[in-house]
Amino acid sequence: MNTGAQHDELYLIDCLQFCNWSTKVFRQMRDGGLDAVHATLVYHGSFRDAVHAIEAWNRLFAEHSKFIFRGRSCRDIIDAKRSGRTAIFLGFQNPSPIGDDIGLVEIFHSLGIRFMQLTYNNQSLLASGWMEANDSGLTLMGRRVIDEMNRLGMVVDMSHAGARSALDAMEYSALPVAVTHANPASWRNTRRNLSDDVIGALAQTGGMMGFSLYPHHLCGGSECSIGQFCAMVAETASRYGAGFLGIGSDLCQDRPPSALSWMREGRWSGKIVDGKLEGFPPQPSWFRDNRDFCRIGEGLGAVGFDSTEIEGIMGGNWFRYLQRVLIEPDGAA
Amino acid sequence: MNTGAQHDELYLIDCLQFCNWSTKVFRQMRDGGLDAVHATLVYHGSFRDAVHAIEAWNRLFAEHSKFIFRGRSCRDIIDAKRSGRTAIFLGFQNPSPIGDDIGLVEIFHSLGIRFMQLTYNNQSLLASGWMEANDSGLTLMGRRVIDEMNRLGMVVDMSHAGARSALDAMEYSALPVAVTHANPASWRNTRRNLSDDVIGALAQTGGMMGFSLYPHHLCGGSECSIGQFCAMVAETASRYGAGFLGIGSDLCQDRPPSALSWMREGRWSGKIVDGKLEGFPPQPSWFRDNRDFCRIGEGLGAVGFDSTEIEGIMGGNWFRYLQRVLIEPDGAA
Numbered sequence: 001m002n003t004g005a006q007h008d009e010l011y012l013i014d015c016l017q018f019c020n021w022s023t024k025v026f027r028q029m030r031d032g033g034l035d036a037v038h039a040t041l042v043y044h045g046s047f048r049d050a051v052h053a054i055e056a057w058n059r060l061f062a063e064h065s066k067f068i069f070r071g072r073s074c075r076d077i078i079d080a081k082r083s084g085r086t087a088i089f090l091g092f093q094n095p096s097p098i099g100d101d102i103g104l105v106e107i108f109h110s111l112g113i114r115f116m117q118l119t120y121n122n123q124s125l126l127a128s129g130w131m132e133a134n135d136s137g138l139t140l141m142g143r144r145v146i147d148e149m150n151r152l153g154m155v156v157d158m159s160h161a162g163a164r165s166a167l168d169a170m171e172y173s174a175l176p177v178a179v180t181h182a183n184p185a186s187w188r189n190t191r192r193n194l195s196d197d198v199i200g201a202l203a204q205t206g207g208m209m210g211f212s213l214y215p216h217h218l219c220g221g222s223e224c225s226i227g228q229f230c231a232m233v234a235e236t237a238s239r240y241g242a243g244f245l246g247i248g249s250d251l252c253q254d255r256p257p258s259a260l261s262w263m264r265e266g267r268w269s270g271k272i273v274d275g276k277l278e279g280f281p282p283q284p285s286w287f288r289d290n291r292d293f294c295r296i297g298e299g300l301g302a303v304g305f306d307s308t309e310i311e312g313i314m315g316g317n318w319f320r321y322l323q324r325v326l327i328e329p330d331g332a333a
Numbered sequence: 334m335n336t337g338a339q340h341d342e343l344y345l346i347d348c349l350q351f352c353n354w355s356t357k358v359f360r361q362m363r364d365g366g367l368d369a370v371h372a373t374l375v376y377h378g379s380f381r382d383a384v385h386a387i388e389a390w391n392r393l394f395a396e397h398s399k400f401i402f403r404g405r406s407c408r409d410i411i412d413a414k415r416s417g418r419t420a421i422f423l424g425f426q427n428p429s430p431i432g433d434d435i436g437l438v439e440i441f442h443s444l445g446i447r448f449m450q451l452t453y454n455n456q457s458l459l460a461s462g463w464m465e466a467n468d469s470g471l472t473l474m475g476r477r478v479i480d481e482m483n484r485l486g487m488v489v490d491m492s493h494a495g496a497r498s499a500l501d502a503m504e505y506s507a508l509p510v511a512v513t514h515a516n517p518a519s520w521r522n523t524r525r526n527l528s529d530d531v532i533g534a535l536a537q538t539g540g541m542m543g544f545s546l547y548p549h550h551l552c553g554g555s556e557c558s559i560g561q562f563c564a565m566v567a568e569t570a571s572r573y574g575a576g577f578l579g580i581g582s583d584l585c586q587d588r589p590p591s592a593l594s595w596m597r598e599g600r601w602s603g604k605i606v607d608g609k610l611e612g613f614p615p616q617p618s619w620f621r622d623n624r625d626f627c628r629i630g631e632g633l634g635a636v637g638f639d640s641t642e643i644e645g646i647m648g649g650n651w652f653r654y655l656q657r658v659l660i661e662p663d664g665a666a
Contacts, residue, residue, distance in 0.1 A: 048380070055436030103388030110444050 011035045011077055012293060013315035015210045016159070016181040016248035020255045021060055025290070026067035029086045032290035035315065036077045036087045038115055038180060038248070043093050044266030047104060050097035054111050057090060070112050073153075073328045077319060091115025091180075093160065095126050095145065096266075102141070105148040114326060115155040115180065118142055118169060119162075122268065127158075127165035130191045135162035138169055150174045153327035158198075159210075159248070166198050175325050176206035181248030183212050187232045188219040203240040208321045210248025215281040217250070226286040230299040233313065242309045246318040247296060252280050253289050344368045344410055345626060346648035348543045349492070349514035349581035353588050354393055358623070359400035362419045365623035368648065369410045369420045371448055371513060371581070376426050377599030380437060383430035387444050390423060403445050406486075406661045410652060424448025424513075426493065428459050428478065429599075435474070438481040447659060448488040448513065451475055451502060452495075455601065460491075460498035463524045468495035471502055483507045486660035491531075492543075492581075499531050508658050509539035514581030516545050520565045521552040536573040541654045543581025548614040550583070559619040563632040566646065575642045579651040580629060585613050586622050 012033050018040040019025045029037060041053045061070055071077065071087030080087040090113050098104040108116075118138070121129040126142035128135040138146070146169065149156055156177045158166040170177045179202060185193035194202075194209070202209050211233060218224035219232070237245060252259070257277030265271045286295055293314075300310045345366050351373040352358045362370060374386045394403055404410065404420030413420040423446050431437040441449075451471070454462040459475035461468040471479070479502060482489055489510045491499040503510045512535060518526040527535075527542070535542050544566060551557035552565070570578060585592070590610030598604045619628055626647075633643045 047384075051380075051437075051440055055434070055440060058436065058439050101388070103391065104384075106391050107384055107388060107444065111440065112443070 010311050011315035011319045013318040014247055014249050015318050017251045019253040026064050028290040030067050032293040034086045034290055035080045038089045038091050040093050041090045043263045044096055047097045073326045074323050075328055089114045093117045094120040095124050102144055109152040115157050117157040120160050128162040129160050130162050135164040137164045138172055146173045155325050163195050163198055167201055170201045170205045178208040180210045181212040181250040183217045203244050208244050208246055210246045212250045213287050214250035222282045224284055226299040230303040234303045245313045343644050344648035344652045346651040347580055347582050348651050350584045352586040359397050361623040363400055365626040367419045367623055368413045369404055371422045371424050373426050374423045376596045377429055380430050406659045407656050408661055422447045426450045427453035428457050435477055442485040448490050450490040453493050461495040462493050463495050468497040470497045471505055479506045488658050496528050496531055500534055503534045503538045511541040513543045514545040514583040516550045536577050541577050541579055543579045545583045546620050547583035555615045557617055559632040563636040567636045578646045
């Protein structure tokens with residue numbers, strides 16, 4: 001893959017990261033040529049927790065304006081490319097910050113949130129997570145929240161949902177739904193990955209599927225080769241088409257073991273976490289961090305994708321999807 | 334005063350109201366030709382209280398888009414005039430919603446807040462209110478909050494401040510400070526009104542003084558005549574000039590007595606409020622509500638102001654002040 005800007009419409013987009021944000025990480029985003037990154041703001045917690053996290057991002061944006069800025073619409077992705085920066089789109093992996101107050105969806109949209117998972121691993125007020133034994137499907141409030149997200153222009157993300165909940169959301173939502181970060185369960189068998197039903201429905205409804213590079217989602221874990229990974233992408237494309245495929249690397253760079261514990265337990269489980277924390281698995285050798293993003297494109301070329309398909313998977317498909325879902329400001333290009 | 338649009342730059346602006354917002358009130362704003370109104374969002378309360386109040390305004394904006402929309406910059410005042418609607422600028426009369434967290438200033442700016450008083454009647458973390466026996470002046474946090482409001486483009490409003498606090502804010506702030514709603518204490522002697530020192534400093538620093546029509550701020554209370562009111566405006570203009578004068582009517586239309594009790598006691602005093610509430614005083618007969626706004630302009634003409642001065646006091650001075658303080662979005666007209 002030639003990553004030079006042969007085409008104006010060539011965008012590199014990673015639709016899920018949760019790094020320990022730092023000057024180093026933002027510099028690496030620029031070294032990797034990322035035009036846009038969807039960054040997870042919260043996994044659990046209250047309204048006030050989420051606002052605190054936005055305040056912290058406001059400081060990051062102020063301090064790193066040379067590298068990054070807040071992304072709100074596709075115009076910002078275009079501006080990012082033009083100005084040699086990365087547009088950061090903030091999102092929730094859990095709807096817990098809105099609690100039972102639907103008015104907070106618009107509040108968070110005003111504060112720049114553009115992605116929200118309707119559920120994390122366990123049951124939410126809106127839908128079921130993949131770990132629950134019984135899947136509630138999309139709840140009454142879940143429907144109203146999707147209406148609101150459709151109205152405001154926010155991505156409904158079902159990455160950690162149970163299958164019924166994911167299928168319900170795709171059927172109900174007026175705008176296409178995304179799974180920002182997951183792989184086919186037929187390749188790496190975990191309920192956290194996606195069943196054929198869910199992948200097929202994403203393809204049919206104009207949704208998006210972002211492939212994850214998180215080792216627990218990979219066949220062979222940290223030892224998974226780039227060839228195995230790209231062969232899996234090719235198999236998915238051969239079955240469902242390549243136009244709804246993208247990358248959501250789930251990169252959790254530089255996060256301590258306690259972050260993994262928080263992701264798993266939040267405040268809901270009440271589990272006592274002792275000192276022997278498992279920690280994050282090592283990254284695959286061929287995707288250490290943002291600097292390696294383009295290697296995925298090279299790997300896709302090696303398994304037979306043509307340049308148009310590669311450009312789509314590396315960011316073009318996310319860009320076109322976001323053009324459908326996000327609302328551009330008045331007078332946008 | 335001819336309120337027809339002889340000049341493009343003729344704007345009618347009321348820089349403080351706290352009505353019981355309703356279709357009736359918004360319709361009257363249109364009947365009165367108001368291009369912009371600064372509406373008080375909170376008098377007291379927590380962060381979450383203020384966000385609740387913004388959620389309620391989001392519903393009002395959605396339901397009354399024919400009459401009103403959220404104002405964020407002067408471009409919105411121009412758009413309001415062009416589209417025959419009223420731009421509503423939201424503000425706080427008390428900094429209590431930010432508590433001791435300066436990051437919340439930017440959060441509220443993102444949510445559309447454009448005015449904030451540094452103090453209401455009593456002591457805040459930022460400054461002293463007029464009721465306190467000893468005026469702390471601008472505090473350490475008050476200085477940092479002014480820096481932040483200057484950076485973001487928000488009006489520092491010292492309407493309910495003690496004199497030393499008001500003077501400190503004017504001296505410290507890089508952008509001019511406003512008193513959105515008060516009258517000269519030399520006319521109606523209450524510490525809630527403004528001393529000559531404070532009025533002189535507002536005039537000298539490029540600030541703004543909005544005249545109040547709240548009966549307790551008027552000489553003669555509800556019986557104050559339009560002639561008396563306009564003679565007071567003329568006296569002020571003769572002493573300090575007319576270019577920093579505007580209207581902040583403090584109209585509290587249709588509010589029940591409990592609203593007045595909340596304004597006075599909040600949750601800070603712990604006073605038990607019995608059923609015999611005093612309630613709001615009657616409006617002066619010549620300013621019942623927004624429909625009478627233009628009568629002020631007529632009264633100003635009757636005491637000898639020329640048309641340029643009248644246009645300034647009725648909105649032009651606020652417009653030019655807001656052009657200095659608020660930040661226009663990219664690509665604004």
